[in-house]
Amino acid sequence: MLLCFSSSHRTADFDLLERLERHAPAITAALSEHSDIVSGSVVLATCNRFEAYLDIDEPLPAARAVSTEAVLDAVSTAAGIDPDLLRGASAVYSDHAVAEHLFAVTSGLESVVVGEGEIAGQVRRALDAARRDGSVTSELERLFQVASRTSRGVKNRTGIMTAGRSLVRLALDLAESRVTDWAMTRVLLVGTGKYAGASLAALRDRGVTDVRVYSPSGRAAKFALSHDIAPVEADGLLDALAESDLVVTCSAVTDYVLTRPLLAEAVARPDATERRLVVDLGLPRNVDPAVGELAGVELLDLETISIHAPLTELQAADDARTIVDAAAAEYRARTAEQEVTPALVALRTHVFDILDAEIERARRRGDGSEQTEAALRHLAGVLLHTPSVRARELAREGDAESFIAGAAAVFGIDVDVDAERARPRLTAVDDESAAS
Template sequence: MLICLTASHRNASFDLLEKLSVGAPSVAPQLVANSDFIQGAVVLATCNRFEAYLDVDEPLTAGCALAAREVIDAVSAASFVDSADVIDAITVLSGDTVAEHLFSVSSGLESVVIGEEEIGGQVKRALQTARIEGTTSSALERLFQRASHTSRDVKTKTGVGGAGRSLVRLALELAESRVTDWAATRVLLIGTGKYARVSLAALHERGVTNVTVYSPSSRIAPFAERLSVPQVFTPGLDAVLAQSDVVVAASQSPTYVLSAAHFTAAAARPNALERRLVIDLGLPRNIDPAAQHLPGVELLDLETISLHAPIDEFKATTSARAMVDEAAAEFTAARVESEVTPAVVALRGHFFDVLDAEIARARARAGDDAAASETEAALRHLVGVLLHTPSVRARELARAGESESFVSALDALFGVQPAAAAQVTPLPTIVPVLPAASALPAGPGAGLGRTGTAARDDNPPRTGTAAAS
């Protein structure tokens, strides 16, 4: 059974999402290795959501609830967030709704900016990471591959994402009222990853030509050379910051890249600009929030940007939602059909076993000649034709939730029983989560789906300069 634990900008604060993004993405190998229920795990962590997709080898609701509890405990420990705060912010989906949710997410329909371009690639990279870590499963592979296919269809066949929507571009649109002339604007770009590349492209679209890139990672040199932008190293950072009108931070660093002290030092340099706009697209934050209280510093972070995200203009079209619903329905149908496959295999095996036995007896009596071979080919074709309608009917019954009637008919008519007949189990939409294993009650526990805001304030503060781009 597939389940999904999801926390996003819709039901969690950016403070909590930031904390989850630091340590939680690393929990998948631990969960798969140590859990009695979790057979596969893929973690999706972006700037506005944290989600864990699990393949749980347990058809009972209690098994899914225990698996959800294990994930919450592991995420809580890795992120230094109280488990009660994680529970308040996370919704747990199961069964058929998991596919619909992921397909919608990968198509950009659940993003801060509807139709954003980056999420499709982030979903692909989440699956690639799971492959590298050995935590994926065949069910999760099918789910994520279908999600990527659906995302491509939505992008190419509907208007969603047609305008090249992204958080980067939305942030720059918000900055329009603060920037007089983009062509004369000096920009300091922080980061060398994909988001930094997207940011640089968006800046160039607005006519920016004076961009300097900074990152303490070793990737800065090839990044700067490949994209033909000058680079600055740590000793010269304050000087460049002092002369920058706009700072765009798009690094994947787990620690602050620029602290309040950097801005103070920059402001104290000769001929330093009096004002600068700082756009922080990082999660975790790249810029120390204390910097926004300094004179001349205006900070736009993800939380601020999300508050200005347009709703009506970029709302998903009806056709995009319909495509996601159709893809999810087809994925569910394929899953349900697979549950009747053992019965179909048993039926075909029975018919062909009888046929093989009769052909063997015929050959023993008449010998092996050309006529016998032609007769055998004709009989095999006939059996295949006769089995076509029952096979199709079996899939139809499975889709209607009546696979058991097909299995019963095989037993009644032919005495055939599938080797491992799977039953269609009704799948709940919301999985209840159980308390810690040491205090499990007899009942299923409290359901998830509540909305939470802040995590604990005792999370160790992040300081220092990043070592990653």
Template structure:
């Protein structure tokens, strides 16, 4: 059974998401240790959400008990109270997991609807799980379909172009404070893919004066490949003082810019009088207390999310329709797969009876190769309609009817009857909206 623990900007404060993101490795390891209950996991940790997609053994713990076990595991690994997690998360099961993941990977659940970064983040989460060996066939399949769905949404709707990334939204908010982008002196903190996207967005607006600092010592390499000026640790204070705009997007877990550091930079004789600090890091790269300093304005992820635009209604509606169709087809295919053991059992029974009769005919000398081939063909033809009907019943959520019919007519028993599809959430108390 698929299960998803989801804590996002829709259900939780950014402080909680920051703590979960910081403990993502510990949570991943803890889930991998739940032998017998959790068969596999994929953990997705971004600036707006923390989610664990799980393949769980529904026979060990049923329904809400499974969800509660997962929440307790996440709580223990992250050091966050389990009751806090329950009130700040949603838990999805079965077919609802696929629909949620498809929506997430298509950018429909992001702070900025249609943002382009999330599809890549979902793919990287899957790759990380592959590397660590925690992916099962069920998880691989749902993530592969999620990737195809997000591409379909991007190609067939205007949601990706209508939506704006967090970087671009932040810079749009900054436009009311900046009159001439070409004259702005920028300090970029971070050298990852987010930093590259931030630099590209800045240059689109005409920024030419950019310095880059890396808490991990990678500034020189990034500067060389992106044609900007590197800043070493000894020069950070001076660079901070001179910057009109500071954009941080580092993956480090500690504050890169503290109140004390920025206060010292501001105190320099030739420091800029005013500066805007945009903190795109999660965990935060900037101490929120810097906003108390004279001449400093701070835009962090929580502030930016408040100003996220209303959905582009037509594009969003089209995208949600595609996601819904993809989720419905995934559920139907999953239901067909669930009926497979019953179909195999029926075919095994029929061909077993046929083989026994052919063996008796051979012992009497009454069989020929042509007759045997004709009988096997006849058995296949007779099984065709029940097989088609079984898949139709499964797609309509009535697979058990086929299992019962096979047992009543042929005495065929299936050890694990197919589960009922379509559970939307574990229960009303466990799944927060």
């Protein structure tokens, strides 16, 4: 059974999301310790959502509530968040709803900025991390692969994921009214990861040419060289802050990069600019919220940015949702087909075992020929075709049990089905009785 724990900008405030993101490694480890329930996991942590996609061993509906509570308790304990608070700020999806939710997330339909371009890559990197940790099951692998294909379909067939739809660009749109001339704006970029590259591209699209980069982890020189901008070393940070009109932070560090005392010292310098805008795109926050209390400093953080997220282009969103719904329906259908796969395998094994036994008898009597054997095997395949097609049709209609029961009644095949992990088990059939 698939289960998804989700806490996002739709259900939780950014303080809680920040705490979840900060404790993501501990939560991942805590989930892996529940090996009696969780057989696999993929954890997705972005600036506006924290989600754990889980493959649960126990498929019985009666055990779903128990599994859900166990997962919530594990997340709550690892993150140090009150269980009731966490429960009220999250959603839990199970079974087929997990696929529909992930497909929508990967396609940008659940983002702060609907259709934003970064999420597909973030989902892909979450899967890669889970692969490295060895926590991906075959079912989770299939789920995420279909999600990736669905996202590409949305991107190629609708206008919702056009270039530039992102939190970075939304933040700069909000900054537009505070900037007199982008070409004259002096920018300090803090961070050297994916968001830093996207931020730099968005700034250049607006005509910004004066950009310097600072890295708390010491990667500024390498990033600056590859992006043709100037690096700022640790001993030059105060000067850079004092001279910058716009500071954009998007670092992955877990502590504040810009504290109130640090920025207050920079602002107090005689040659400091009178006003500056600080845009904090980090989660956890890169900037102490108290920075916004300083005279001449305005702070835009993720929570403020999300409040001003624009309405979506309705037609594009509707088209994307149609693609996602179709992909989810097909995923449900293919998952349902897996319920009859053990019975089909058992039926084919049953028929071909009988056929092999009869061919062996004919060989011992000297009656067999290669042409006859080939014809018989072809005939068996033809006879099995219709039951195979009908089995999958019944499964897609939610009636897989009819085929399983029919195979047992007609052919004496007993299939032990244990949810998605079913394995066939044949009832022994005497060769002589089968031949009669």
